[in-house]
Amino acid sequence: MTQLNRRALLAAAGLAAVPGISFAAAATERRFVFIILRGAMDGLGTVMPVGDPAYAALRGALAEPQQGPATKLNAQFALHPALAETASMYASGEAAFVHAVASPYRERSHFDAQNVLESGGTGAYVVNDGWLNRLVAALPGAKDAAIAIAPTVPLLLRGPVAVTSYAPSVLPQANEDLLARVGALYAGDAQLHPLWSQAIDARMLAGADAAGRANPVALGKLAATFLAKPGGPRVAAFEIGGWDTHAAQAARLNNQLKQLDGTLAALRTGLGAHWANTVVVAATEFGRTAAVNGTGGTDHGTGGVAILAGGAVRGGRVLGDWPGLGPSQLYEGRDLRPTTDLRALLLGVAADTFALDPARLSPALFPGGGVKPMGGLTRA
Secondary structure, X not given: OOHHHHHHHHHHHOXXXXXXXXXXXXXXXXXXXXXXXXXXXXHHHHEEOOOOOOHHHHHHHHOOOOOOOOEEOXXXXXXXXXXXXXXXXHHOOOEEEEEEEEOOOOOOOHHHHHXXXXXXXXXXXXXXXXXXXXXXXXXXXXXXXXXXXXXXXXXXXXXXOOOEEOOOEOOOOOOHHHHHHHHHHHOOOOOHHHHHHHHHHHHHHHHHHHEOOOOHHHHHHHHHHHHHOOOOOOEEEEEEEOOOOOOOHHHHHHHHHHHHHHHHHHHHHHHHHHHHHXXXXXXXXXXXXXXXXXXXXXXXXXXXXXXXXXXXXXXOEEEOOOOOOOOOOOEOOOEOOOOEEHHHHHHHHHHHHHOOOHHHHHHHHOOOOOOOOOOOOEOO
């Protein structure tokens, strides 16, 4: 059989195999999930600063969601109504928001900003691997403790520690007879037999969620399936795209937030009792402009909002130093001014979640930054 036909059979089985997919979990019961909100989520439209006197005039028709009343979080902020499940988590102390947050990046290129978000560098393309891979390297017994729910491993999880990726197949599920025949075919192949066995192991871990083109909610459910297994990974990452709302933002942001809300709910449901030991962080590459533009949308900005969820989160709070939206308070006269370094948030969450020394962890995760951690973000 030719190599081409072998690859075709692998594709027909709907499996992606990579070396090291043994899922030897790190020596911890804590779970950590990072969700990349790719495309620049509008933080001002997600966690709305309704108590700021300049907000309504800047936002115009976007100041109040068309889909219904926002959920009041405190005197200053309200949550977009599409985040109904997240609001419930907030009320039960399992979700928090960090506002006016940004990475060190201060330009407005998606590609450069995403590189900084994933690499943890002080600028674009100055670090070649991902901060989450470096975090996994710091965990005791960390071999194969992380998984990317994606066709390929994103920069966030690339680095010296072996990480696998897994994504639902877009092809029909192969029947068990075909899988058995292919397994027998590879039995004598020293190179392909281990890869095939590892792929089958991953398929079994994924269970019923192994098939079908994934939407964000399905990705959350699949991530929970892996993380809930006794021998599964303890760190997972995936992305939700589509946040670049230059026009007709009201409907588009509502749909995006509904997907994110369903994803967080799927993680909570799928993890079951493990939710109590879980921290989820959802962050985007930069925020959007404070003022609405001429096409009912917003343009690339700076400060935004990060979302924390999970039973291990000290929730029920909106954190951060609010800078205000007055003309003299905006960054470059147009953007929410960032007052919290996203890296400080990530460092604090990582150190607290896995009981690591932040002073030692800081230069490993964020080289050259001198980052000080935000404290008290998770439960002991």
